[in-house]
Amino acid sequence: MPKVDGNAIRKIIFDNFNDIDVRFSNDEMLGYLNQMDQYKALDDVLDFEDVLLDMEKSGMLRPIAQNFNTRYYRLWNTLTPAKCKACGLATYFALNEESKVCPKCGAKM
Ligand SMILES: [Zn+2]
Numbered sequence: 001m002p003k004v005d006g007n008a009i010r011k012i013i014f015d016n017f018n019d020i021d022v023r024f025s026n027d028e029m030l031g032y033l034n035q036m037d038q039y040k041a042l043d044d045v046l047d048f049e050d051v052l053l054d055m056e057k058s059g060m061l062r063p064i065a066q067n068f069n070t071r072y073y074r075l076w077n078t079l080t081p082a083k084c085k086a087c088g089l090a091t092y093f094a095l096n097e098e099s100k101v102c103p104k105c106g107a108k109m
Contacts, residue, residue, distance in 0.1 A: 004033060004048035007091050007103040009055070014079045014092040023064065026052060026071045060094045084109055 012032040017024040026048075033039045033046055052071070055061040060079075065072040079092040082100070086107035093100050093109070100109040 004039070004046050004051055005103065006051045006054070007089065008033065008036065008038075009048060009051050010079065010092045010103065013075070014081070017075070018078050020075050020078060023072050023074055025073070026069075058097045058099065060097050082109055 009029060012029055013024070016028075016032065029048070030046060033048070039046060052061060052073075056063055059076060061073045062076050063071060064074055075094065077094040077096045079094050081090065082093050083090055084102040084105060084107055087102060087105040089102055089104040091103055091109075101107070102109055
């Protein structure tokens with residue numbers, strides 16, 4: 001299965017769900033991923049469960065419910081834009097997230 005770039009998920013959440021009162025699901029994120037050029041041509045199922053689990057562990061995503069394969073989340077804190085000093089990637093982090101690491105180059109942020 002093709003792996004999904006964690007930064008793509010962060011951007012989708014920032015652009016569409018960046019509010020601590022908004023509930024959103026992995027299915028909704030998948031809908032946005034499927035509109036992106038790098039993913040929409042793929043026939044395979046996109047695999048981003050690991051990415052979401054890491055975001056739960058870091059303190060960004062708050063899992064609130066699960067119904068079969070649909071998982072629902074809220075944000076603990078809203079995301080703010082950040083730029084990696086090492087590679088220049090524009091990304092997004094929640095204030096409370098631990099060990100902020102660039103999703104592209106792995107540098108500490
Ligand atoms: Zn970087």
